Amino acid sequence: MRNTLGAVVALYLMSFPALAQPKEAPSQISVGVVTAARKPIAKSLDFVGRVEAIDRVEIRARVTGYLEAVEFKEGDLVQAGASLYKIEKGLFQAAVGEAAGALDRSKAAKVLSEVQLQRAEELYERNVGSAVARDQARAADEQAKGTILIDQANLDTAKINLGYTDIVAPVTGKIGRTNVTKGNVVSPESGPLTVIVSQDPMYVTFPVSQREFLRLQQTGKQLDVTQLKANLKFADLSKYDQEGTVNFVDVTVNRTTDTVLVRAAFPNPKGVLIDGQLVHVSIEAGKPVEKVVIPQSALIADQQGTYVFVVDDGKAAIRRVKTGGESGGTSIIVEEGLSGGEQVIVDGLQSVRPGAAVIATPALQLQDRS
Numbered sequence: 001m002r003n004t005l006g007a008v009v010a011l012y013l014m015s016f017p018a019l020a021q022p023k024e025a026p027s028q029i030s031v032g033v034v035t036a037a038r039k040p041i042a043k044s045l046d047f048v049g050r051v052e053a054i055d056r057v058e059i060r061a062r063v064t065g066y067l068e069a070v071e072f073k074e075g076d077l078v079q080a081g082a083s084l085y086k087i088e089k090g091l092f093q094a095a096v097g098e099a100a101g102a103l104d105r106s107k108a109a110k111v112l113s114e115v116q117l118q119r120a121e122e123l124y125e126r127n128v129g130s131a132v133a134r135d136q137a138r139a140a141d142e143q144a145k146g147t148i149l150i151d152q153a154n155l156d157t158a159k160i161n162l163g164y165t166d167i168v169a170p171v172t173g174k175i176g177r178t179n180v181t182k183g184n185v186v187s188p189e190s191g192p193l194t195v196i197v198s199q200d201p202m203y204v205t206f207p208v209s210q211r212e213f214l215r216l217q218q219t220g221k222q223l224d225v226t227q228l229k230a231n232l233k234f235a236d237l238s239k240y241d242q243e244g245t246v247n248f249v250d251v252t253v254n255r256t257t258d259t260v261l262v263r264a265a266f267p268n269p270k271g272v273l274i275d276g277q278l279v280h281v282s283i284e285a286g287k288p289v290e291k292v293v294i295p296q297s298a299l300i301a302d303q304q305g306t307y308v309f310v311v312d313d314g315k316a317a318i319r320r321v322k323t324g325g326e327s328g329g330t331s332i333i334v335e336e337g338l339s340g341g342e343q344v345i346v347d348g349l350q351s352v353r354p355g356a357a358v359i360a361t362p363a364l365q366l367q368d369r370s
Contacts, residue, residue, distance in 0.1 A: 029356055032347025032363030033311055034295055038340040040288035041333055049206030049232075049264075051277040053197035055171040059084060062164040064187035065091065067180060074177045077271075078169045078196065085167040085193060087186065092162040099155035106147040113141035173198040174271070197275045200268040204232065204244065206281045207259035230264040232273075233280040242267045246283065291324070292334040298346045299323070299332065308338075309345040309352050311360045316345065316352045 065087040072084050120137035123129025169175070176195040180186055186193065232240035244266035253260055264281065266273060273279075298308045299321075307320045321337030338344075345352060347363045 027357075028359045029316075029351050030348060030359045030361065031309075031311070031316075031345045031352060033343040033360045034298070034346050034363050036292050036294050036334070036338045036340050036342045036344050038290050039293045041291040041293070043287075043289065044282045044284045045208075045212055047206040047208060047212075047262075047281045047283070049204045049279055049281040051273045051275060051279060052203040052205055053173065053199070053275040054201065054203055054265075055173060055196075055198035056275065057170055057173075057196045058192035059167060059169075059194045059196065060188060060192055061085075061087065061167065061186040061190055062188055063087065063092070063161050064185065065165060067182055067184050067186050070178055070180075070182055072175055072178075072194075074175065074194075076175060077199070078173065078175050080169055080172045082169045083166060084169055084175070085186075087165040087167070089162065089165045092158065092165055095158040096155065096162055099151065099158040103148065103151040103155050106144065106151045110141070110144040110148055113137070113144040117141045167193070169196055171196055171198055199271050201265050202268045202273040202275070203263050203265055204230070204273075204279060204281060205261055205263045207254065207257060208262050209257075209259050210253065213260050228264075229284045230266070231282045231284070232266065233282070235278065237280075240266070240272065240279075242269075292338045292340045293331045294334055294338070294344050295330055295346050296332045297330075298344045298349075300349065309349060309354075310338075311343040311345065311358055314357060316354060316356045316358050318354050 067085060068088050069086040070084075071086065072078055072082070078084070117134075117137040117140070120129055120134040124131060124134045173196045176197075178194045180190060180193050228246040230244040230246055232242075232244070234240065244264040246262060246264045248263040250261040264283075294308065299306055300308065305320060306323060307318050309316045310319050311317075319337050319342070322335045324333040324335040343360055345358070345360075348358075352358065
């Protein structure tokens with residue numbers, strides 16, 4: 001009888017597997033965590049600026065003539081004094097020869113006028129010559145002297161014009177494309193033949209609103225622009241590896257935009273900064289303040305604001321946070337909500353729910369580039 005009853009019970013349990021097995025504990029979720037760190041963060045203000053070459057020179061022809069040669073490769077770095085263009089020299093060499101001949105002729109005339117003046121003075125002293133003849137000889141001598149000055153100036157001008165047939169680089173920098181090719185006639189009215197922009201260092205100028213400028217001044221009793229450090233980010237938010245220094249604040253406020261123009265100088269040894277480039281500028285001012293920093297990948301947003309998941313006693317818990325700007329390329333500053341030391345979940349967030357049991361392992365954190 002007992003065997004029959006046991007068999008019936010076993011058959012009943014086999015029909016309902018959920019009743020046959022004991023209830024399992026809820027599964028745990030594996031997540032990657034990063035410890036919320038406290039780091040000294042310098043106060044900073046962000047602006048949009050534009051890169052400007054310190055020297056930007058338009059190369060122009062200063063005489064009229066046929067272009068014989070273009071002696072540079074477009075886009076290359078050229079040194080100051082390097083030959084760029086050559087203009088046909090024949091007419092200018094002839095002008096130099098003509099001016100030199102005129103100068104020799106005027107010098108010979110001066111020799112004759114001196115002799116005639118000396119004779120006229122001797123005759124006048126012996127009461128043989130008249131005062132009129134003496135005065136005429138003196139005037140002729142002075143006129144010959146003036147002619148020499150004019151002819152010397154003409155010769156100097158001709159030599160200068162001859163020198164202008166060799167167009168050289170006035171500054172060191174990268175040279176742009178040529179707007180005129182060999183065989184064309186160039187003149188001062190031809191416009192720029194090409195452009196040279198210096199490379200190292202470079203300026204970055206950016207407008208600062210009056211409100212931000214006053215905030216910047218409040219960082220110290222007396223604003224010393226040479227103590228303000230600047231950092232750059234490009235359009236893709238990658239960070240420039242050289243630090244700059246503010247070296248100029250304009251003395252007037254733009255009446256249209258109510259902004260003050262500020263300029264910083266940046267080393268550019270690799271030529272990464274390009275004249276006219278748009279960049280993001282971050283100005284650091286004041287002493288660093290310790291802040292909580294976490295990876296940006298930990299942030300989640302909903303209708304109530306921004307929050308992160310932290311591991312609290314083996315379970316996932318929500319912490320509402322208030323952020324305060326970026327720190328480096330991958331981290332964010334937390335002003336409120338975290339005190340530092342919390343295990344913040346950055347990997348496996350798609351499976352995490354509030355109160356879920358989690359197994360925390362250190363995440364492979366990207367190095368902060370700040």
